[in-house]
Amino acid sequence: MPRVTEKFSYWMLVLPALAIMVIFYIVPVLGIWKIAFTEPVTGFGNFEKMAASSAVQTSFIITFRVAAVTTVGCLLLGYIVAYAISNYASRLTPLMVALVILPFWVSVLIRSFSWIVLLGRSGIVNDALRDAGLIEAPLKLMHNEFGVVIAMIHVMLPFAVLPMLTNMRGISGAYVQAARSLGASEWYAFRNVYFPQTMPGVMSGALLVFVLSLGFYVTPALLGGGRVLMISEYITYQIQEFLNWGLGSALSVALLVATALVLLVAARFVNLRATLLDRK
């Protein structure tokens, strides 16, 4: 039965990666679920405590709000970049793609620290504005949600650009040309012919950025001044400061479930399979 053998050989190829996922990811995650339900006592105690805590609720709201704003910012900026790269800069394309990917080579920690240098009270931005006579007192650019969002958009931007770029480069220029030759204005052709074709890229970029932002830790911790407490930082706080593994784990479970819910809701409006698998 050659078909079975073929199938079997594909499974063998997947096996190493699958084994690593199961051993180093799935099993520990299940361990976290177990802790969430069993420490300090078995039951839903941790989740009840979590639901009753207004600090946890606020932290969830902050997390989703920051992730949403970051996503919108990344999409706006990323769309322009992806559009420019795929439609105009033909000879410079490799260089521009390289520039998009370049930030991946620098650690998130370093990039976040760089923002501290830029946005600080006596940072480069404030000093420049003051020396130019535009402001009298330094602006509060960081240690608040604004600073966190700026830095997160910077960190997440490549994740928005790359899927959109792949998508746009697969779109034939013939459609827009046809629309133009039939008398459509440039804007009309973009709006009604080009833009709809880029939606799969926009959606996968949005999902990628949003889901990654939900679990973000370093940037909010450094630039938030302690008051933009996202869930991941709150989890660290519970586990390191109070040794409260039960509640910390329960929060992780809640974050995981919330992320899954986001994907489910997204699936009602977007064809996830087409968005994430068939990049066209």
Place this chain on the structure above:
Amino acid sequence: MTETTDFEAKRDIAEIAVERYKQGRLTRRGFIAAMGALGILPALGSRATAQAKEIIVVNWGGTAKDVLQEVLCDTYTAETGIPVTVDGSGPSAGKIRAMVDSGAVVWDLCDSGAGSAIILEQQGVTQPIDYSIVDKSKVLEGTAYNNGVGNYVYSYVLATNPKMLGGNVPQTWEDVWNVKDFPGMRTFRKSVRGMLESATQARGVPLAEVYDALGTEDGIKASIAKFRELRENIIVWGSGSDSQNLFLQEEVAIGNIWSTRAHLLKDQMPEGSFDVSFQGGVIAPGIWVVPKDNPAGSDEVMKFIAHGQKPELQVEWLKKIGSGPINPEAAAMVPPELAPFNPSSPENLATQILYKDEWYAKNQVSAEELYVDALIN
């Protein structure tokens, strides 16, 4: 087992010593001594074979380990010929207990805190301090327990940048909460430890009654509410170095930080742009505890503790890493330029209260939850 001792503060002192060492302000020997003084030196691998006539002192690692070694341990060895080694592996109450329970005790003396010392005593894991050898009068009042005795102190203090404030410097915690007359950002710790006391004073509670006022749930909530009121002006520090950076980068002009970090900042900040007030501060002692059945025997360790009470050694400690002498006699020997930064000088002692471990053991977890909520919600 609840761990109420503020070990982060201890680790931070260790970090400070590292920093000083790197800046070349501590000689290598000084560095080792500072580590020793805090009880942090080598976690020697072959503990089990430690000779009877060797004392193993355990603290929280980092630089403080070397300062402890140089200041207390090496001087003791020079005097008595008995080798003393510092192990920096962090003698948490849980570890001490596990060691004693297992019957394989390798530590002789541990740098713990008041809360842990009390718990360990209740569990019968530590030995009584022999006050015929260790001098009770050579430690701050309130830091001589049955099974534990003070070794050094650090404080939560009001640090300010007079230059940024234009000379208009807050003198009390009530001033710190007065945003109208003292504008600008403040920094507080990402934990209620040493912070809630400030907020309570800002409510108008006299220093001596702070922990009474925090005795009820309403009292705690009222103090937490003060943070809610001030939060638009708060940047939170997580580690000691965070608090130092916030001042260095002029992100804040006012803050409640560790006196040991203030000790560093006074040298790093330009003249006239850093000041510290111990007014309404909270002073916290480190506590020596001796595990039961320690290998070097009770007498040897007691003699070593007594050695560490010498005021001149304690002053060295202050010079090197900013932790204050536990021995009141030492204050007179502190160089005048350092005196304002000494948490245990008579002037500074008079304006502070002693950190109350018992309160934290009972209330910390619920208070932390309220604190986070007040800051973000």
